[in-house]
Amino acid sequence: MTSAAADWSVYDRPELRDSVSAMAGDGLREVLLGIDGMHCASCAASIERALAPLAAQVQIDVAARTAQLRFDPRQSSLSALLGAIEAAGFKPRVFAQDASLNRDRRAAREELARIGVAVLCAMQVMMLAWPTYGREASGIMAPMLALLRWTQWLLATPGVLYAGWPFFVHAARSLRARRVDMDVPIAVSLAIAYGVSAWRVLAGGGELYFDSATMFVMLLSGARWLEGRSRGVATGHLRRLLGARKLTATRVGAAGDETVALAQIARDDILRIAPGEAVPVDGRLLDDDAELDEALLSGEARPVQRHAGATLLAGSLNVGATAIRVRAEALGHDTWLAQITAVLNRAARERPPFQQTLDRIAGVFSLLILGLAALTAALWWPLSPEHALSAALAVLVASCPCALSLAGPLAFAAGSGRLARLGVLVARPRVLGRLAAVDTVIFDKTGTLTRMQPVVEDTELLGGARAGDSAARCLAIAAALERPFTHPIALAFRAYDRQLPVAALHSVAGRGISGRVEDVAYSIGADDGMLAPLADPAATAIVLRRDGRPLARFALRAPAREDAVAAVAALREQGCDVQLLTGDAEAPARALAQAVGIDHLRARMSPQGKLAHLRQLQGTGHVVMAVGDGINDAPLLAGADVACAMPQGAALAQAQADLLLVGDSLRPLTAAPALARVIRRRIVQNIAWALAYNAFVLPLAMGGVLLPWMAALGMSLSSLLVVLNALRLPRVEG
Known part of the structure; x- marks a missing residue:
């Protein structure tokens, strides 16, 4: 390496600096670095000393080996910070940043600050309110009692108006959108409890609800923080992928190696x-x-x-x-990593129909709660206005539909995260519901049950061959026709490509490719059955034709995947009927089916034939998952109840894919249906619990048995139980 400035100066370019750091206010930028070679507190202290003159703020996590820096780009460059770390004996790694994730981090820090205020205020208010409960208040002198009440108001104000401010904001947003969600009854209960208590402090008499309001904010904020934390853990695969994106590269040139931004590659x-x-x-x-x-x-x-x-x-x-x-x-968005990240981002934004239904139910339930709270107050008012207010608050707090709204999303997020760690990406969360009901699995052959790239084992010249034609030239022509494509058969010919000029290429799914090589018309496709069978029944015949006449036949063989037998057996153990549909000839298809343990197979099937067979299965009540490479199988994947694409580049381009296998193994796929069934059970359990809990506490709250602070505690424990149950997934192995 040369000087530190030369090594790291690429990060001072505005486009790269903006992609690795985010604005943090007051003109400062924030960047997250990995620190290789940092092992202890002494190492952290050395880095802090090196950065002290350059950075406005340094936060070092020794366990994670990261440093979060805030710096003023007008005074210190990012390259200077990186150079200072390197000069101190450590190797910095700049993590890719994402604007939404940076916003999430800032929001999480602010949320923790609000929770801290809520906890502090709730504890102090409870301590001050305790002496004023019941008969104990009669023994307190009036000036001291007034001081306690005014101090409660003072401490409850930040606990409700600062820590609880997000509830008011979300409720106002919902009302402006002319809908009622769970935040509306929360905001109403907080406003009533705080407003009535403040008025009674000024009036000099009456029961106060500052303790209930601050406890409600504390417990509900804590429960929501845990829920958000759980979402973050469940979707951590996306964050790790975003962090894995490389931002610079070392390019080899005539003048030597140079470090350049990724956009320059x-x-x-x-x-x-x-x-x-x-x-x-x-x-x-x-x-x-x-x-x-x-x-x-x-x-x-x-x-x-x-x-x-x-x-x-x-x-x-x-x-x-x-x-x-x-x-x-x-490059860029065309890389496998970028496409995986895009799929996960799309999945994170999508709300399954099941969850949309639950959200609508929660909205109706919120309206019902408001109505029941008003009815409770009206029924109690003639008997005791004081008790009427307490009972109405208990109804608002105890029956908050948080648990109902959390029932689905957390289970979906946890399940998607577990599948991602196994190697299955959920491109559409709504598919998890259908996946739990799958009873039939259809596999394609080449590139799915077999290794992605077959090899050409033999080349046979046919009747259309003329003098000058040779096996090598036929292979070169086939490679030219297949050059633009990335499906497994095309890859088998890539090693024979001599860069012959090709034009007028035309591809027909399931039939092959035609084009002009050196201004002669050729086509390549599957054997139509008119030729004698290959000597090897497990090999696949691909025929090259010139002007419509057979020129050469290639014998391609792709060995079965090592884990195909285990995957088929695992799916059958789960009660799934496993079938093989392929456009290949009968002999190689049957040889593969016998090798991997599949009893039901259909060979020489066109894409339309596969789709017709799928429709027949669905017409008899079967729920079908189709697994293919996403090229010739596009109609099948589009029609299947669950579409799973193999990890070829073209598979990611298939908009029909619900699941994406990202590894070179079928094992993770076998865990998906079983895990989906567990997720479905967790959702049903959560909904049942939420409904049972509300059916139990509503009569108690309306009857005046529950005090508001008891209702707040019960509601928070109910939400926490739903969160923990949603995350209680079995450890399945892919």
Whole structure:
């Protein structure tokens, strides 16, 4: 390396600086760094001393080996901060930032501050209110009693108006949108409790509800913080993926290596990835071997070996002992990591129909609570206005529909997070409901039950061959026709590509590809059954035609995935009927089906034929999950109750995919239906609990048995129980 400024100066470019840091107010920027080599408090102290002249604020987490810095870009550059850390003997790593996640972090810090105020105020108000309860108040001198009441008001004000302010804001937003949600009864109860108590302090008499109001804010804020924390844990895979995005790369050039921003990388650039660094873009390995950690992408905990010519995915880590070279192929939003992140972001924004129904029920329930509270007050008022207010507050607080609204989202988030860690991404949360009812699983053959990339085992010249035609030339023509495509058969020919000129390419799903190579019309596709069978029944025949006449036949063979037998057996143990539908010939399809344990198979099926078979199954009441590579199987995936795409690049482009396998294994797929059934049970349990709880406490609250502070405690415990139950998922292995 050269000087620190030269090494890190790339981060001073506005476009890169803005992508790795966020505005934090007062002109300061905030950046999160990983610190390699930091092991103890002494290391942290050294870093703090090095940064003290440059950063306005330094927060170091030794356990996580991170440093969160706030700095003034007008006085200190980001490269200077990074250089200072390196000069202190540590290696900084700049984490990719996301605007929404930065907002979430700031909101979480503010929420914790409000909870702290709520706890402090609630404890002090309870302590001051205790002597004024019942007969004890009669023994207190009037000046002292007045002092206690005024002090309660003083302490309750920040506890309600600051700590509880989000409830008022959300309630006002709901009312402006002409709807009533759970925050409306909360805000109404807080406003009544605080307003009536303040008026009674001024009037010099009457029961105060400051203790109930502050306790309500404390308990409900704490429960919501736990719920938000649980969501964060459940969706942590998305955060780790966002943090894994590489922002710079080392480009190999004629003048030597240079560090450049990711936006400056072009296709076919040669990049060098040092040991411990992440691969910045999808690319092809140029060295003989590489050892990579792909845990974030596939869930595979052990490092995997890749060899020359293999595709390396952005986000995987070089855990080998030496640097590796990669030729850039997919950049920016086209990388596998970017597409996974986009899928997870889309899933996080989507609200399943089931949850939308629950939200509507919660809104109706909120209106019902307001009506019952008014009815309770009206019924008690002739007997005791004091008790009427207490009972109405208890109804508002005890029956808050928080538990009902939390019943579904947390279970969905926890289940999606667990599946993501196993290697299954939930692209559409609504699919979890259908996944729990799956009783039939349809597999494609090539690239699904077999290894993604078959190999050409044999080339046979046919009757259409002429003098000058050879096996090598036929392979080169086939490679030219398949060049733009990424499906498994196309990849099998890639090694034979001689860059012959090709034009007028046309692809028909299930039929093959036609085009002009060196101005001659060729087509390539599956054997139509008119030729003699291949000697190897497990091989697949692909025929190259010139001007419609068979020119050559290629025997392709893709071995079954090592875990295909176990995956099929696991699905059958769950009661699923497993079927194989393929456009391949009968012999190789039957050989594979027997090898992996599938009894029901159909060969030589067009995409439309697969879809017709699917409709027939659905017409007899079956719930079907289809698993394919997302290319020729697009109609099947679109029509299936649950569509699962394999981890080829084209599969991510299929809008029909509900689930995405991100690893090179079928094992995680077998855990998905079982986990979906558990999630469904948790949701039903949570709804049943929420309804039973409200059916129990409503009569008690309306009858005046529950005091407001008791109602607040019960409501918070009910919500907490729902949160814990939603997160209580079994440890399934993929």
